[in-house]
Amino acid sequence: MGSIRQLHARFLPHRRHLLNIAKFQNYSMLRNTAAHIDLSALRHNLEIIRAMAPNSGVVSVIKADAYGHGVSAAVRALAGTDIFAVSTPEEAVAVRESGWRGRLLSLEGFFDPEGFALARELQLELVVHQREQLEFLRHHGGLEKGKLWLKIDTGMNRLGFRATDAEAAMAALEAIPGAGSPVLMTHFACADNAVHPLNKAQIECFQPLRQAWRGEVSMCNSAALINFPDTHSDWIRPGILLYGISPIPGQTGHALGLRPVMRLVTELISIKLCKKGETIGYGASFSCPRDMTIGVAAIGYGDGYPRQLGNGTPVLVNGHAAELVGRVSMDMITIDLTGHPSASVGDSVCLWGGTLPVETVAERAGAIPYELICGLTRRIRRVIN
Numbered sequence: 001m002g003s004i005r006q007l008h009a010r011f012l013p014h015r016r017h018l019l020n021i022a023k024f025q026n027y028s029m030l031r032n033t034a035a036h037i038d039l040s041a042l043r044h045n046l047e048i049i050r051a052m053a054p055n056s057g058v059v060s061v062i063k064a065d066a067y068g069h070g071v072s073a074a075v076r077a078l079a080g081t082d083i084f085a086v087s088t089p090e091e092a093v094a095v096r097e098s099g100w101r102g103r104l105l106s107l108e109g110f111f112d113p114e115g116f117a118l119a120r121e122l123q124l125e126l127v128v129h130q131r132e133q134l135e136f137l138r139h140h141g142g143l144e145k146g147k148l149w150l151k152i153d154t155g156m157n158r159l160g161f162r163a164t165d166a167e168a169a170m171a172a173l174e175a176i177p178g179a180g181s182p183v184l185m186t187h188f189a190c191a192d193n194a195v196h197p198l199n200k201a202q203i204e205c206f207q208p209l210r211q212a213w214r215g216e217v218s219m220c221n222s223a224a225l226i227n228f229p230d231t232h233s234d235w236i237r238p239g240i241l242l243y244g245i246s247p248i249p250g251q252t253g254h255a256l257g258l259r260p261v262m263r264l265v266t267e268l269i270s271i272k273l274c275k276k277g278e279t280i281g282y283g284a285s286f287s288c289p290r291d292m293t294i295g296v297a298a299i300g301y302g303d304g305y306p307r308q309l310g311n312g313t314p315v316l317v318n319g320h321a322a323e324l325v326g327r328v329s330m331d332m333i334t335i336d337l338t339g340h341p342s343a344s345v346g347d348s349v350c351l352w353g354g355t356l357p358v359e360t361v362a363e364r365a366g367a368i369p370y371e372l373i374c375g376l377t378r379r380i381r382r383v384i385n
Helices: 004-011 039-052 063-068 071-077 089-097 113-122 131-140 163-174 197-212 222-227 358-364 369-374
Strands: 034-037 057-061 083-086 103-106 125-128 148-153 183-185 217-220 262-274 292-297 314-317 320-324 333-336 348-352 381-384
Touching (some): 039 071, 063 071, 089 103, 163 197, 314 333, 358 369
Parallel strands (some): 034 381, 057 083, 083 103
Antiparallel strands (some): 314 320, 314 348
């Protein structure tokens, strides 16, 4: 395998570092807004996941920069996994750059000869999900040192061969020189809702293919891992669970014995007294029902903190409950400091993590936790603990 530095130069855009932050670490004016990443929690969560499916291998999904947690940190903490999985070539390069030399799966496979060449260089395993990929492999052979995974669409109607075409695709893939023993896989559309009828339909669609297949099988994402233990099979593919977050609406990772990996924090940068009847923030959406002490904290939608979070959204000031008032701005939020008489500029504000589940904040935003953790912008420093 060529050096990662050479691959980076060949396949990725040039990166320009405009500022060496290390020079300025001692300057007190640096914005104290960061996502603290607990590597011990990642390791703990992997152990919990293995206990959920003790007879299955674990494919740890670390796409989207490890769901916003930082791929290098995730690779270090999850070194005990069996396989890592990513979506894009850039993500695959980042994992190899982080030092991982084990099995690495590309969930979207490849789309052109360059992508296939990179897969060979990086020794990736590839998901084959469409006819064009099969045709390419027929002419060029399989991977030199990587497995192929065959994806069957059982009802998601996204990627994969239809079940009616599965047997032909299975035979074609097995006939490709260098294909090895492919893994048969599918993906659930509604596994977070245990009673949705599509779950039963997908399982019934896949079952005869699973029984006829001579090789390994993979069905479960995080939600299916919880709700459908009979589908654990040879390989499970946890994503959000690794980061201490439940994919099931109304449930937190804590209820599953998981620990939150990310804690998003900032600090108070101003405190002011507002009179009864005065309004706060853009659109004057909050009117003070009484004289109030208002704290201003250094985070906003420019950092990925959702603008749609409204009055009453919970935060923690010095570890104690408080609430948002007024609209989220690009760089700031405003907080009702009633009940916090000793609060002062520089005090800690936690937006999610620890005793404030990101699942709770996502529900207030009308979103899912994935959106919040993946949506943090580059302005948020990652502090690895």
